[in-house]
Amino acid sequence: MKQDEKLFKEARITLTILKLLLLLLVGLFPISKFYIFISENWPEKIENLENIPPYEPIKKLASAPSSKRMHRADNEELIKYGEELIRNTxxxxxxxxxxxxxxxxxxxxxCHLDGGQKPWGNNYLSVAANYPQIRKRSGKETDVYGRINGCLQRSLNGLPMDSTEKEMKAMAAYILWLGQDVTKGKKAAGSKVYPIEFLDRAADPIAGKSIYESKCTSCHQSNGKGFLAADGRSFVYPPLWGSLSYNDGAGLYRLSKFAGYVKMNMPFGVSHENPQLTDEEAWDLAAYVDSMPRPEKDKTNDWPNLADKPIDHPFGPFADPFSENQHKYGPFKPIKYWYENQKTIQ
Structure with a gap:
């Protein structure tokens, strides 16, 4: 009897092993067929490898310090007033x-969106790390007070303030506080205006007008005058041309600055993460807006070294043979190549 039980037990073990082997074979069969198929169809070499675009990781842009850190500053109240002035100037x-x-x-x-904090919104994050500096536009050393006065006299078409005035001190304190995490001499990623690439053609004000009418009039109106707030002191949406807009000495009067700015920020509400304008649309829109009338700034002393003038600075004289019209609307690449060639010759 014990012998029979032993034989029966061995038979069960053998049967179990056979079942496992059968299952293994059933599972391996489709895998082996797949392997044979891949082996037969695998190319000997990969064609057009050079046409595959390289992987470009999304670069992390710098952000402003948390407002919670403001209370640690000895001049907290001055910084807060400065932020209020920037937002409600x-x-x-x-x-x-x-x-x-x-x-x-x-x-x-x-011009400096979200209180000067927005990535690619012409933010202030790099100011503290890079001022004072010798500015090519003036040919003189400029500190943060001088930088603020430049905006007051150009973008705000107004009068300068003395560095001893409370409002100037407050604005400077806030701007310097924003840049506290940026290493001296370095630039924060995403600061200032997005460096949009030059087109192969001139920017087209006529095409830009169509873009303006379809994407911009709901905020800035068809006449470009914007919407005045109910208190009559400021604008809900700013004028883009006319007597109350920025003058022709402002940074946004350069097409590359305006195009880079609207590319990443307009229509209002978009950001670098979801731009709505193509590069062509941004350039053409810039050409239209900056072709419209606005206040004039005395630029006599700007750019004392002519070779330092930006390619899209539209006022002569120039160190190159190109016209004012081409310096304003482009195409800019021939001007860029001309200067690059001059450096090679030298």
């Missing part, structure tokens, strides 16, 4: 300002 120093009446009614954050 016109209320305090606009044409109906409560403290002064020295600007056109625009707010600093109309």
């Amino acid at each position: 016109a209320y305090y120093i606009g044409f109906k300002g409560t403290e002064k009446q020295i600007t056109n009614g625009l707010n600093c954050q109309n």
